[in-house]
Amino acid sequence: MNPFRWPFRAQFLLGFLICAGLLAYAIFLQLQMGLEPCPLCIFQRIAFAALGLVFLIGALHGPSNRPGRVTYGVLAFIAAGVGIGIAARHVYVQMIPPEFGATCGPPLAFLSETMGPFEVFRTVLTGTGNCGNIDWTFLGLTMPMWSLAWFALLAAWALLVSLRRMR
Incomplete structure (x- = not known):
């Protein structure tokens, strides 16, 4: 069964189910x-949730x-x-050698209590905590590498599905 021949709703529902599955696996x-x-992991989860929500709303609509x-x-x-x-x-x-100290700062709970939301976002993305640790790999890729691949695949999927010729 060719998923490119499915209706728009089914294709967007598939995107939602993939995002939900990835979030469920991260929580597991x-x-x-x-x-x-780490804080960057949490922001990736938020991005997957936002992407999944767009897919779900598109599928429902x-x-x-x-x-x-x-x-x-x-x-x-x-x-x-x-x-x-x-x-x-x-x-x-994660790719920066540990001696250069690339981390993402104190825990997110501490940052949220001591800073505003924009300062927290900026602090986390400038890299200062435990985001450099590699605790999990699959097929030689770390979790952020897999997230990057899934985000790229889902971005391409969204464009392919939405730009294809309507029947």
Whole structure:
């Protein structure tokens, strides 16, 4: 069965289910395997949740005209683009040798109590905590590398689905 021949709603629902599955797996790793997320991991989760929400709303709405579909595709692409930026920053932080001290700062709870939301976001993305630790790999790739790949795939999926010719 070719997923490119599925209706728009089913294709966007697939995007939502992938995001939900990735978030569920991240929560499983945290709660069952004891892998504590760093601030950049949390921001990636938020980006996956936002992307999944766009996919879900697009699937529920199922616009029948091209401009509506393109709008959902662009919104999903933007959400995925934010995720790509966060995941790329996380990969960069992990690839810097530990002696250079690339980390992402104190725990997010502490930052939230002592700073405003924009300062927290800026502090985390400038890289100062435990984001440089590599606690999990699969096929030689770290979790942020997998997140980056999934964000890129989902961004491409959103554009392909929304820009394809309507029947």
